[in-house]
Amino acid sequence: MVEPILKWAGGKRQLLAEITARFPADFDRYHEPFVGGGAVFFDLEPDAGSINDLNSRLVTLYETIRDRDPEELIAENRSHEHDEDYYYDARDEFNELHRVDDKSPEQRLREASLFVYLNRTCFNGLYRENNSGEFNVPVGRYANPDWVQADRIRALHEVLRDTTIRNGDFAYVREAATAGDLVYFDPPYEPVSTTADFTDYHAEGFDRDDQRRLRDLAVELDEAGVSVVLSNSPPVAELYExxxxxxxxxxEATRAINSDADGRGEVAEVLITNVPEAEQRRTTLSAFE
Ligand SMILES: C[S@@+](CC[C@H](N)C(=O)[O-])C[C@H]1O[C@@H](n2cnc3c(N)ncnc32)[C@H](O)[C@@H]1O
Structure with a gap:
């Protein structure tokens, strides 16, 4: 079991036990099309499968951790400083690198390292972009932030070894998953209130049509013999009725990160699955208790 390197909105650490209890006791490969900070993936440490996210900087980080010697990223991370001016210079550099189309391996390593540094030192661990796709979160106030993350990077390097990493829309999983595989979907949530902000995750929002597209895909996967588990906010439940x-x-879950002033605390979430109860881990494990 590996802890996530990043703080990520909608991170699933609080709900891990509830989510994985619904996974089938046996499955072939594991796919996570909205991986974000990857709390579930890294907890599970699957042998094979795929992860995906629309956020290209996140994907560069995971590819760097998988493909390079972890000591290189750790050394780069150690070069950063705990200083407000340094933070804003690092943010500018991160945004300049994002505009480079064909990055060299060294530029990709640098971008990955800046991502970890900014994520661990920015306000509330938020990821937010302006309309031009620039990361624009201000510096946070932390006494002793850990942006090196050495042990977790070494551990993730091993976990990601046989994982396909993708950067695109979640729909790829229609082809990637085959009968016997497991897919866990954790999409951006539909706001419960009209003031909640869709753009916290990425410059592109995720609307009701996307939620319907996701439901149709879940139905197709079910028909193809794929196990599906999905977390979401309560308004989405009606799409599956x-x-x-x-x-x-x-x-019930406690959200770790929420940009609403009063957004911390207990919130209801829905977990949706086609895995029959008799085949779920919670049933098969409790049979041995
Ligand atoms: C709720 S977060 C996932 C959180 C993750 N489970 C964790 O533990 O950190 C949703 C993720 O979906 C990504 N995303 C948004 N739209 C997407 C799309 N159409 N296809 C794939 N990923 C998308 C966002 O960048 C974000 O990282």
């Missing part, structure tokens, strides 16, 4: 293959459960 007419589909008998899917069970919808309401669970």
């Amino acid at each position: 007419d589909y008998e293959a899917f069970a919808v459960d309401l669970v």
